[in-house]
């Protein structure tokens with residue numbers, strides 16, 4: 111954890127070039143730690159993200175009884191306590207900034223007849239938890255939460271959990287995952303019906319750890335069922351590079367003239383590639399090579415070359431597959447000819463910050479033409495000089511990194527009020543980008 115905000119600036123860059131690897135996927139990292147903790151025996155995880163969000167999940171799983179150690183080469187060993195055998199933690203589980211870690215862990219705790227208190231930073235304490243708590247209440251979990259179902263809150267799992275069939279009112283992989291993880295503790299079958307498909311890492315990884323999980327496409331959407339009370343067996347997980355982190359160098363290479371970057375070993379799960387589709391529609395030269403299956407997920411290398419971009423309409427149906435990428439798409443749109451309209455993005459209001467408001471304020475501060483509505487954002491590129499502003503990050507890593515990317519292609523430097531937040535998901539972001547030719551400096 112860091113001691114205070116640090117202002118960081120990014121100046122216009124020459125061409126960005128080279129090969130890079132980005133840190134491990136955040137979604138897969140959280141899930142690997144949790145499922146390995148629920149397995150009986152030893153799992154090895156390589157490529158685990160060492161961002162603060164994932165470190166918080168590791169600390170929580172330790173407090174719940176798993177033994178987690180990191181070797182010098184960064185590989186992680188987890189000795190699981192076993193499903194049903196997690197211990198009541200002596201201390202509150204502090205999830206820092208981590209929405210995914212906290213919400214998935216609520217499902218894990220719910221599957222046990224123990225009480226646990228969840229706390230987090232100012233950003234996480236503002237975020238709605240009712241979306242996860244409501245189905246858990248239906249399963250018999252007791253909850254004591256702050257007004258509006260916010261953190262801090264305490265959960266107590268019942269002695270016998272009721273399996274449910276649940277249709278989340280919002281498209282959310284976190285909600286789906288929390289219900290499926292809780293369902294591990296219930297006798298019988300727990301089902302989630304998803305009107306809009308979201309990332310399926312939980313389902314894939316549960317299968318790899320030995321659970322019986324069925325996914326069926328039906329008229330009402332995807333129906334995902336987990337059979338409760340399995341014995342989870344240990345599994346080795348090799349975490350691929352995070353496409354939501356790769357998004358930053360990808361956009362940087364597109365908008366900084368003369369650039370060419372190759373990103374190795376990036377997760378290409380189709381539920382995560384909406385940004386690549388959108389950038390290609392905008393005229394971006396983004397090519398996938400060396401595509402392969404690795405540990406139950408699709409991965410590949412991404413080669414990006416600077417391109418002339420044009421504005422497009424991004425349909426609401428694509429939102430779930432690029433939900434974390436809209437801030438950096440807004441930066442790509444800043445350098446595109448015409449208007450990029452992003453539809454159906456209401457969920458951005460309840461991320462690490464109100465991302466619609468934070469992006470709009472950042473665009474405003476840097477002279478970029480834009481308009482927002484309740485669930486849409488329109489950005490018009492190339493209308494005048496870009497840059498010169500300082501952006502408020504509101505404890506949001508993706509706001510910080512997006513606007514530092516903007517600075518690389520702007521007319522004047524772009525600053526963010528607090529660069530420390532980038533450690534949430536992308537430790538080493540500035541060094542990696544500077545190694546390719548960017549000039550990000552601490553002020």
Ligand code: S3P
Pocket residue numbers: 136137138210281282283284285287308309433434457
């Ligand atoms: C995540 C799901 C998404 C995403 C988050 C990671 C996950 O949230 O924004 O960064 O790992 O399940 P929602 O499921 O709430 O949309």
